[in-house]
Amino acid sequence: MSRVLFHPRYVLAVLALSFFLLALHSGMTALYIAASYTTAILVTARLLSLRALSGIGINGAPIDDGITGRPIAIEIELLHRGRIPRYAIRVVLVFETPSGRRMMPAAVVTRLGGGERRRLSLSFTPEVRGMHRLAGVALESGFPFGIFEGKREIPLDVSFLVFPDPFPIDRFPCAPQLPTPATPFEAQHPGSAEFIGVRDYRPGDPLRRIHWPSTARLGRLVVKEFVEDADMEIMILIDMPSPGEGLEAAVRVAAGWIGLATKRGYPVGLATAQGFHPARRGTWQERQLFRVLALLLPGRAEETFHRAARAGGCPRGTLLLRLAPLTGIEEARRFEGVARGIGCHPFQLLFGVPSQRGEVSFSGTLPFRGLVVTPDDRLPDRLRMGMPRGGFPSRAS
Numbered sequence: 001m002s003r004v005l006f007h008p009r010y011v012l013a014v015l016a017l018s019f020f021l022l023a024l025h026s027g028m029t030a031l032y033i034a035a036s037y038t039t040a041i042l043v044t045a046r047l048l049s050l051r052a053l054s055g056i057g058i059n060g061a062p063i064d065d066g067i068t069g070r071p072i073a074i075e076i077e078l079l080h081r082g083r084i085p086r087y088a089i090r091v092v093l094v095f096e097t098p099s100g101r102r103m104m105p106a107a108v109v110t111r112l113g114g115g116e117r118r119r120l121s122l123s124f125t126p127e128v129r130g131m132h133r134l135a136g137v138a139l140e141s142g143f144p145f146g147i148f149e150g151k152r153e154i155p156l157d158v159s160f161l162v163f164p165d166p167f168p169i170d171r172f173p174c175a176p177q178l179p180t181p182a183t184p185f186e187a188q189h190p191g192s193a194e195f196i197g198v199r200d201y202r203p204g205d206p207l208r209r210i211h212w213p214s215t216a217r218l219g220r221l222v223v224k225e226f227v228e229d230a231d232m233e234i235m236i237l238i239d240m241p242s243p244g245e246g247l248e249a250a251v252r253v254a255a256g257w258i259g260l261a262t263k264r265g266y267p268v269g270l271a272t273a274q275g276f277h278p279a280r281r282g283t284w285q286e287r288q289l290f291r292v293l294a295l296l297l298p299g300r301a302e303e304t305f306h307r308a309a310r311a312g313g314c315p316r317g318t319l320l321l322r323l324a325p326l327t328g329i330e331e332a333r334r335f336e337g338v339a340r341g342i343g344c345h346p347f348q349l350l351f352g353v354p355s356q357r358g359e360v361s362f363s364g365t366l367p368f369r370g371l372v373v374t375p376d377d378r379l380p381d382r383l384r385m386g387m388p389r390g391g392f393p394s395r396a397s
Helices: 007-027 029-051 212-218 245-262 283-294 302-310 328-339 380-386
Strands: 056-060 072-080 086-097 100-112 119-126 131-141 151-165 194-200 220-224 234-238 268-272 275-280 319-325 344-350 370-373
Touching: 007 029, 056 131, 056 151, 072 086, 072 100, 086 119, 100 119, 100 380, 131 275, 151 283, 212 220, 234 302, 245 283, 245 344, 268 283, 268 302, 268 370, 275 283, 275 302, 283 370, 319 328, 328 344
Parallel strands: 234 268, 234 319, 319 344, 344 370
Antiparallel strands: 056 072, 072 119, 086 100, 086 131, 131 151, 194 220, 268 275
16 A cells, blocks of 8 residues: 555655645745646656557467476567657566466567567466466556556467376386387297286187186186287276366376376377277377366266276276275275276276375275375375286286
């Protein structure tokens, strides 16, 4: 309040009025002159502030998509269509973000000559994922005396997408050292391939791989399957019904898993409340799934997953990674039973609040395959230390 009251324009206005009243009372010519000069300064400053930003336009270049927490390059061009130079222009970027309108002071242009074009290279660090829009550029100038401030906002419409920042994840929970599918694992490590289950016999399978107990029980040829010949698919299920830190942490974990699957050459898919995306390989699939994560809304995804599973969207042997809130152990056990019933290998990462952390603190105490974490700064370390090592449980035959 005191800063507003002692603003130069109010001080000068009070001085001008005081000089005028004193001049009327005393009749002194000097006081009339002082009142006139003070009033002239105020009027001149006001008139110039109204013209300080006239004739200035803005051109905005397309903005590349970015990642949360990392600077994004922004290019804008100021152009002055008039002849008289403009001075002391403050440039403020106006963004429409998922969390609301944001004003970001970006630059100060000390002088913009008549007919000049000035390109500004700026940066913006997004705080949240989702669709962002550069809605305009606000220009401010206090030239010449800083007594009055001219303001003008020039609208723009430049949209860009902000992806989540993936957590650094170096292995999958059920298979810490899966070979790249294109690399013959057994040729590099004879006899050391990891057994992950059984499947029906296919022409060309070596006889030494026949699993005789299952063959006798089922009455048909069944062979052992190893990591190197399994075309494993990875399906990530984000089942977060509420917004907040838990949802954002789940999105970052999912992004880390998608990046790891792409790096190692595995098909990866995603199931959310908004839709089901079948598992595929490649960087194109990675970008599509990252786009889904960037625009993800809270919601339950179990029904989406069940519909896809009934339609054959989750083949037997799929590594099913579920991200969900810690709402109860029974729900997690029920989901594990459903997943195993369709031949998937489930792993559940449940997000709890700190008060729930003491109930179940590590995967060894859980009645299902999974891990309980809290969405805090220690989550990456918890993922590295808490991911269970070892092979998949045997496939249902």
